[in-house]
Amino acid sequence: MNREELIKKWLDHNLTPEEQIAFEQLEDAKPLTQMDETLKGFKNEGLSIDHSYLALQKELKLRQHKKSSWLKPALKITAILVLGLSLYYYTATLDTAVETPIAQQSTVALPDASVVELNANSKLVFNKGRWSETRSVNLEGEAFFKVAKGATFDVITPQGLVTVLGTQFNVKQRQNYFEVTCYEGAVAVTHQDQSFNLKPGDTYSSIYGMTSTKTANNPEQPEWLLGESSFKSVPLQYVLMELENQYDITITPQDIDSSRLFTGSFTHNDLDLALQSVTIPLNLNYTISGKSILIQRE
Known part of the structure; x- marks a missing residue:
């Protein structure tokens, strides 16, 4: 097996014991291993072995024709570049997920100072890296939102979409159950290809496909918070x-x-x-x- 094939199999963590011995005898083995240790904490499934190998291929080919002292610095530079790309990819795509177990509640602070009170057996997912581009969260379960004023804020659930600018509202999504109550400001609800606008005191609900909108003198927050x-x-x-x-x-x-x-x-x-x-x-x-x-x- 030639040198390039050994290195590519090493990147893929697919060396046999005999191939591992052959790889360790390569002059490049030590700097490559050091680089791998540096990058371990930043690896992401979105970065493929092929991409990693392409990032090194130029230096590896040149190394075949010219054994000189510039190889290790070049590998270090490549490591820094790959590390930077890894960090960017990692932070740009990483979602933050908060889950509350049964019989517990939690408070979640969003990047724009909006606050979410998460009820028991619920899950909230959002992306900090893309927050400045789009304010949106995914919700399964029930949560009360205090949204800071700013750009459009979306709550995406398996059953419907809730869109606001800056307001306070409660969203409950369970099996065949979807309910949105507005406590302050205005809320737009999209459900089953229809849109509804809610004002303070309004509640939109859908239970087994039976929808209704009603107005009541709601308190300042949902009772489950109390x-x-x-x-x-x-x-x-x-x-x-x-x-x-x-x-x-x-x-x-x-x-x-x-x-x-x-x-x-x-x-x-x-x-x-x-x-x-x-x-x-x-x-x-x-x-x-x-x-x-x-x-x-x-």
Whole structure:
């Protein structure tokens, strides 16, 4: 196997034991290994072996014809160039992801001083490197946004798009459930190829494809930030799902109609009280067994 093939296989981490010995006997082995150690912390899947090899190919070919003292400085320069490209690629494409486990919440500060309160069992993804070009986040779950004034701010969810300039609003996206409530400013919602404009107090919701827009005297922020989940004419199955999110439990409904509408609330700091708040108005019973809850008719 010739020298170039050995080096390319080394870049690909694909040397056999015999080839590794042959590679280590090359005069170039030591500087190449040192360069590899320098770049280890900055490697990214987006940088292919072929690109790395092309970055070195010119020096490697010249090295075959002229063994001189300039090789190591040239390799160092190449290493700096590759390192710079790696850093640029890494910082430009790296996303920041914040996930909250069940029964926990977190606060996320965005690059423009906007603040996101992330509810339990939710995920927020954004890119710091591209933030000056586009203010956008991806959301799965539920979050309350306090957006700093500036360019357009987008919240992208699997079910719909929320666009604002500077405002406060809540977005909830769960399985077949999408809800946006405006608390301050104005919010544009795009869902199922239709657009809706919300003013303070307005809520747009879509549950199993059934959409509605309603106006109410909403408080300054969603109640879940105060340790309580509140519902207005929401199918019971989503109320039970939210109980699971806030208490890290598994609820099994038995012989009950989970599509029944529920209006009310439950606390996040007392499981028994929360279960009573949901079951008593609907004439249901519950049984607790560890982290498993059975809900059935009285």
